[in-house]
Amino acid sequence: MTIPATSADATALLGVYARVGPLFVAGEGSELIAEDGTRYLDFVAGIAVNALGYNSPVIRDAVLRALDIGLIHVSNLYRTEPGERLAAELTKAFAGQAFFCNSGAEANEGAFKFARKWSKKTDIVAFSGSFHGRLFASLAATDRPDYRRPFEPLLTGVQIVPLGDVEAAQHAITADRTAAVIIEPVQGEGGVRPVPAEFLAFLRERSDACGCALIFDEVQCGLGRTGTLFASEQTGVTPDMYTLAKPLGGGLPMGAILVSDAIAAALAPGDHATTFGGGPFVATVSLDVVRTIAEPEFLAAVRAKGAWLGDRLRRLAATTARVREARGRGLMWGLELNEVAAPIVAVARERQLLVLTAGPNVMRIVPPLTVSREDLERGVTILAEVLA
Numbered sequence: 031m032t033i034p035a036t037s038a039d040a041t042a043l044l045g046v047y048a049r050v051g052p053l054f055v056a057g058e059g060s061e062l063i064a065e066d067g068t069r070y071l072d073f074v075a076g077i078a079v080n081a082l083g084y085n086s087p088v089i090r091d092a093v094l095r096a097l098d099i100g101l102i103h104v105s106n107l108y109r110t111e112p113g114e115r116l117a118a119e120l121t122k123a124f125a126g127q128a129f130f131c132n133s134g135a136e137a138n139e140g141a142f143k144f145a146r147k148w149s150k151k152t153d154i155v156a157f158s159g160s161f162h163g164r165l166f167a168s169l170a171a172t173d174r175p176d177y178r179r180p181f182e183p184l185l186t187g188v189q190i191v192p193l194g195d196v197e198a199a200q201h202a203i204t205a206d207r208t209a210a211v212i213i214e215p216v217q218g219e220g221g222v223r224p225v226p227a228e229f230l231a232f233l234r235e236r237s238d239a240c241g242c243a244l245i246f247d248e249v250q251c252g253l254g255r256t257g258t259l260f261a262s263e264q265t266g267v268t269p270d271m272y273t274l275a276k277p278l279g280g281g282l283p284m285g286a287i288l289v290s291d292a293i294a295a296a297l298a299p300g301d302h303a304t305t306f307g308g309g310p311f312v313a314t315v316s317l318d319v320v321r322t323i324a325e326p327e328f329l330a331a332v333r334a335k336g337a338w339l340g341d342r343l344r345r346l347a348a349t350t351a352r353v354r355e356a357r358g359r360g361l362m363w364g365l366e367l368n369e370v371a372a373p374i375v376a377v378a379r380e381r382q383l384l385v386l387t388a389g390p391n392v393m394r395i396v397p398p399l400t401v402s403r404e405d406l407e408r409g410v411t412i413l414a415e416v417l418a
């Protein structure tokens with residue numbers, strides 16, 4: 031690996047990100063490398079994208095093979111093999127059909143359209159703490175009024191109901207209006223909150239009774255992050271649609287909607303489309319990423335490392351007054367603090383540990399799924415020092 035010389039300048043980039051810290055020029059395993067050669071232990075992983083770590087041999091090989099095929103892009107007007115194989119792989123785990131797009135928000139927007147066409151109804155129910163993306167419908171279903179306000183009016187007919195409140199959900203989800211209910215089985219941006227299985231089971235029952243589509247947004251918690259291919263597997267509840275993105279393309283832009291056979295039957299050519307979705311280059315890489323993650327030994331290793339990490343974080347919470355609670359699944363953890371999390375995240379970065387926030391007082395930890403036990407131990411030691 032060579033570290034390139036840089037002459038970068040951010041002034042021409044639109045200022046919608048509050049970018050911090052050094053200029054990163056390379057990465058290896060669970061580490062990002064800055065231009066001065068300093069190595070940062072990365073428990074952000076591109077916000078739960080880089081599941082296989084940096085400079086992964088799996089992704090390198092897949093990219094080279096994808097180049098050898100000679101097709102970066104072919105229009106979705108024609109058939110190509112990689113997307114068909116990827117759809118077959120994903121639908122081994124969820125009976126139905128796959129639609130490929132380019133991001134998580136796009137996957138959710140598509141899922142809302144599919145729900146409307148199938149149900150012949152219009153409204154959407156989402157939950158407090160939710161994050162579903164930054165486009166006009168996905169933002170309307172996102173419980174961040176500060177993100178929404180400057181861009182209103184957004185999609186109308188979207189209700190945000192308190193998470194876990196059965197009575198409120200019963201009232202909001204109706205047979206005459208509700209097209210879709212969308213929920214993250216483990217909320218990410220909203221503070222790393224695993225949703226109780228009983229609440230998901232209630233939503234399944236209510237959606238069936240009302241003829242609306244239950245969408246599990248597993249953009250962040252899906253594809254091995256919690257130690258099973260889908261986070262919802264651990265709850266025994268199956269949705270009508272899954273939305274996926276983040277790790278799906280191994281770092282290339284890639285999203286997917288997995289659609290039940292019943293909803294797929296309501297969709298016809300022309301109902302939805304995107305130029306780039308599931309093109310042969312990205313689908314070749316994505317297939318290897320999905321196959322790697324879906325290996326039982328890979329998922330068992332995520333569960334084992336996650337159990338170890340969870341145990342250490344809970345101990346940290348029990349012994350540090352600044353931490354209120356540790357919660358999570360697999361390699362997706364949040365430390366709820368008794369104070370604002372951003373300054374602690376900044377101090378951790380000064381000590382070469384990258385973590386991020388999830389709402390105002392939660393510190394989020396989402397390392398590559400390939401992270402070693404030693405790197406986890408190193409990261410927890412730094413966190414303990416920062417919080418001491």
Ligand SMILES: Cc1ncc(COP(=O)(O)O)c(C=O)c1O
Pocket residue numbers: 077132133134135136138161162163164214218219247248249250251275276
């Ligand atoms: C659960 C969830 N859904 C949707 C999105 C939006 O994904 P994207 O940023 O790829 O549009 C995110 C992004 O953080 C997410 O965490």
